[in-house]
Amino acid sequence: xxxxxxxxxxxxxxxxxxxxxxxxxxxxxxxxxxxxxxxxxxxxxxxxxxxxxxxxxxxxxxxxxxxxxxxxxxxxxxxxxxxxxxxxxxxxxxxxxxxxxxxxxxxxxxxxxxxxxxxxxxxxxxxxxxxxxxxxxxxxxxxxxxxxxxxxxxxxxxxxxxxxxxxxxxxxxxxxxxxxxxxxxxxxxxxxxxxxxxxxxxxxxxxxxxxxxxxxxxxxxxx
Amino acid sequence: xxxxxxxxxxxxxxxxxxxxxxxxxxxxxxxxxxxxxxxxxxxxxxxxxxxxxxxxxxxxxxxxxxxxxxxxxxxxxxxxxxxxxxxxxxxxxxxxxxxxxxxxxxxxxxxxxxxxxxxxxxxxxxxxxxxxxxxxxxxxxxxxxxxxxxxxxxxxxxxxxxxxxxxxxxxxxxxxx
Numbered sequence: 001x002x003x004x005x006x007x008x009x010x011x012x013x014x015x016x017x018x019x020x021x022x023x024x025x026x027x028x029x030x031x032x033x034x035x036x037x038x039x040x041x042x043x044x045x046x047x048x049x050x051x052x053x054x055x056x057x058x059x060x061x062x063x064x065x066x067x068x069x070x071x072x073x074x075x076x077x078x079x080x081x082x083x084x085x086x087x088x089x090x091x092x093x094x095x096x097x098x099x100x101x102x103x104x105x106x107x108x109x110x111x112x113x114x115x116x117x118x119x120x121x122x123x124x125x126x127x128x129x130x131x132x133x134x135x136x137x138x139x140x141x142x143x144x145x146x147x148x149x150x151x152x153x154x155x156x157x158x159x160x161x162x163x164x165x166x167x168x169x170x171x172x173x174x175x176x177x178x179x180x181x182x183x184x185x186x187x188x189x190x191x192x193x194x195x196x197x198x199x200x201x202x203x204x205x206x207x208x209x210x211x212x213x214x215x216x217x218x219x220x221x222x223x
Numbered sequence: 224x225x226x227x228x229x230x231x232x233x234x235x236x237x238x239x240x241x242x243x244x245x246x247x248x249x250x251x252x253x254x255x256x257x258x259x260x261x262x263x264x265x266x267x268x269x270x271x272x273x274x275x276x277x278x279x280x281x282x283x284x285x286x287x288x289x290x291x292x293x294x295x296x297x298x299x300x301x302x303x304x305x306x307x308x309x310x311x312x313x314x315x316x317x318x319x320x321x322x323x324x325x326x327x328x329x330x331x332x333x334x335x336x337x338x339x340x341x342x343x344x345x346x347x348x349x350x351x352x353x354x355x356x357x358x359x360x361x362x363x364x365x366x367x368x369x370x371x372x373x374x375x376x377x378x379x380x381x382x383x384x385x386x387x388x389x390x391x392x393x394x395x396x397x398x399x400x
Binding site: 002004006007008009010011012013014015016017018019022023025028031033034036037040041044045048 | 241242245249254275297338339343386393
C-alpha cells in the first residue's frame with residue numbers, strides 16, 4: 001500500500017527537478033506572442049470574470065435532494081385556428097433543494113418529432129450598451145451570448161419543444177407572469193434574473209444581469 | 224432533458240489568480256508547447272487551451288506555490304500539445320519525452336520520497352500525469368481525464384497501473400535494500 005504523504009513528498013521533489021530544468025524568465029524574454037493571441041486571451045480572461053462563466057449543466061449535481069414534485073397544469077396555448085379550449089401543453093415543476101426544474105410538455109407533440117430549430121428566433125430588443133458577442137447556435141438550439149458594459153451580460157437560448165429548463169430559486173423569488181399570451185416563469189435573484197417560457201413551438205430561456213423590466217422587454221421582443 | 228443553471232462561479236480571488244497565472248506564465252506555456260508543436264499558431268492555440276484548463280481547475284491551484292503551478296502547467300501543456308498534434312493528424316516520431324532534468328538525477332538510490340521521486344521522473348508520462356493530478360493536485364479521476372483528454376475509464380486504468388508500478392518498485396527496492 002502506497003504511503004500517500006510519501007507520494008506527495010515525492011512529487012514535490014519531482015517538481016523541483018522539473019522546474020529547475022525550465023527556462024528562466026530571462027530566457028523567455030525574447031518570445032513575442034501575437035496580437036491575435038493576446039486579443040483572444042483578453043476576451044477569455046474578461047469572459048471568465050463574468051458570472052455566467054461557466055454556463056454548464058450543473059443542475060443535476062445541485063439537485064441532490066428532491067424536496068418534492070409538483071404537477072401544475074399550465075394554461076392552454078393557442079395553436080390551432082379558433083383558439084384552444086383544450087390544454088395543449090402543460091409544464092411541471094420539480095422542486096429540488098435549491099433549484100426549480102421546469103419541464104414543458106406538449107401533449108400534441110409526436111414522440112418521433114425531430115427536435116430541431118426550424119425557425120431561429122432572436123430578441124429584437126437589447127438594453128442600452130448590449131451587443132451580441134457569441135453565437136453558439138446549431139440545428140438543435142439557438143444559443144446567443146450578449147455583453148454590456150462592465151461585467152453585464154446575458155444569455156439567450158431557444159430550444160425545440162419538449163425540452164426542459166431549470167431556474168434557480170436559491171436566494172431568488174420566482175413568479176408566474178404572462179408575456180404575449182404565454183405563461184412565463186420569472187426568477188429574480190440578487191445578481192441574476194432568469195426567465196423561461198414556451199410558446200407552443202419552442203422553449204425560451206434568458207438569464208443574466210438584467211433588471212426585471214429589461215428581461216421582460218427582451219422576452220416580449222422575441223421574433 | 225436540458226437543464227442548466229446559472230452558476231455564480233469562482234470567487235474574485237480565484238478570478239484574479241487566473242489572470243495572474245496567465246500574465247506570469249504565458250511565455251513559459253508557449254515555450255513548452257512550441258517545443259512540441261514547432262508551429263507558432265498551434266503553440267498559441269495551446270496557450271489558450273491550457274488557460275481553459277487552468278480556469279476549470281483553479282480551485283485546486285488557488286493556494287499552490289509558484290513551483291506547483293509551474294509543474295501543473297508543464298503537465299497540462301504537454302498533454303494539450305499532444306492533443307493538438309493528434310488533431311493535426313501528425314504522429315509523434317518518438318514517445319513523449321520528459322523535460323530534461325537539470326544536473327541529472329542523484330545516482331544514490333534510497334527508499335522514501337527521494338527514491339519515489341526518481342522513479343516518478345522516469346515513469347511514462349501517461350501514468351505519471353494521472354497519478355500526479357489525483358494524488359498531488361487532488362483532482363478526481365474524472366477531472367483528471369478531462370484535463371488529459373482521455374476517457375474516465377482510461378484515467379482510472381492508468382491510475383491503477385501507475386500505483387501498481389510504484390508499489391512494485393517500492394517492494395523491489397525494499398527487498399533489495
